[in-house]
Amino acid sequence: MGLLSGLIGNASEVDEGELDSLLEEILAPGENLEKAYKVIRDLFLFTNKRLILVDKQGVTGSKMEVLSIPFSKITKFSKESAGHFDMDAELKIWIGSDPSPLCKNFKAGDNINEVYRILSRYVL
Numbered sequence: 625m626g627l628l629s630g631l632i633g634n635a636s637e638v639d640e641g642e643l644d645s646l647l648e649e650i651l652a653p654g655e656n657l658e659k660a661y662k663v664i665r666d667l668f669l670f671t672n673k674r675l676i677l678v679d680k681q682g683v684t685g686s687k688m689e690v691l692s693i694p695f696s697k698i699t700k701f702s703k704e705s706a707g708h709f710d711m712d713a714e715l716k717i718w719i720g721s722d723p724s725p726l727c728k729n730f731k732a733g734d735n736i737n738e739v740y741r742i743l744s745r746y747v748l
Contacts, residue, residue, distance in 0.1 A: 636661065640660065646678070650676065650690055658671055677691040698719060698747050701743055704716075712730065714728070716728075
């Protein structure tokens with residue numbers, strides 16, 4: 625998947641070289657990036673220690689929220705696939721004992737299955 629699939633909204637794998645400046649700011653010593661996926665402007669970064677969600681905000685995307693979730697704190701996760709009438713899919717992640725999940729929406733055509741599969745590999 626390349627630039628075109630990223631533009632139309634599919635989850636696409638991101639090369640570590642594209643994230644060098646961001647990774648320099650957020651990775652701890654001894655932490656390595658394993659996989660990175662981009663869905664439109666948001667990033668799902670899987671390291672050897674945690675899941676990092678980068679939510680780019682605003683018109684230019686220069687403002688961003690970076691959320692770190694240690695794999696050991698994820699208690700469960702689920703996906704709701706897009707249907708015939710509801711074209712959006714949703715990923716839910718429960719953290720610790722919080723009864724409210726963290727929800728991430730995927731638009732029609734986003735590959736929620738790829739992100740879910742990688743999340744399964746690191747959490748289970």
